[in-house]
Amino acid sequence: MPKGSCLCGAVTFEVTGPLPPPNACHCSQCRKQSGHYWASTDVARAALTIAGDDRLTWFHASAKVRRGFCSTCGSWLFWDPIGKGTIAVAMGAFDAPTHVRLAMHIHVADKGDYYDIADDLPQHPH
Template structure:
């Protein structure tokens, strides 16, 4: 995890806003079918400790259990941007207010990636997560 000063972010409509204190991991690009169907493409997600995230506004936030160990937070007017599997919460990197100081670190679930794009950035690639 990378030490950053307090980070903040929000969904597109602003109905959900959050702050993160403490450490935030460099984002990963997830190409699994759940992330693809949620975002319309791969999802760049950065992890923090669940206790380090604080919701400032949540008027449009709803949760969906997408698998036995994972809940995804959705802004009702927008796509998923929070994933809370337990001790860590994953935040869609695109919802963080810039500058983030973060860099994409790797690609995961590339065996599930769609055929309309190539991975040519030289980052590590994992078949699974």
């Protein structure tokens, strides 16, 4: 079972089943919150178990999305499209090995001007 945590270990999580291929989001919100583009995998809500959720703080980035981070260390862990059946989990928070590889880049029309996407993966403008 894939497992992970925030930097301080106050919030831990497990995913039942294999991880879906992750994507890299280059939108300005993800870059501002994470400091660069953000890699995540979308898992079914029912497959995700969170311990220490009393240490999670949810920031409502819009009416449709909230972003979950540890209130102790600040690690950004979740991107939650409200009312949907999946939730995005930060790839960097998983304990290795994850046994998955990045599948695509999204929101590349909004990517930062300070870097290039140098792999051959599919790039989606939005």
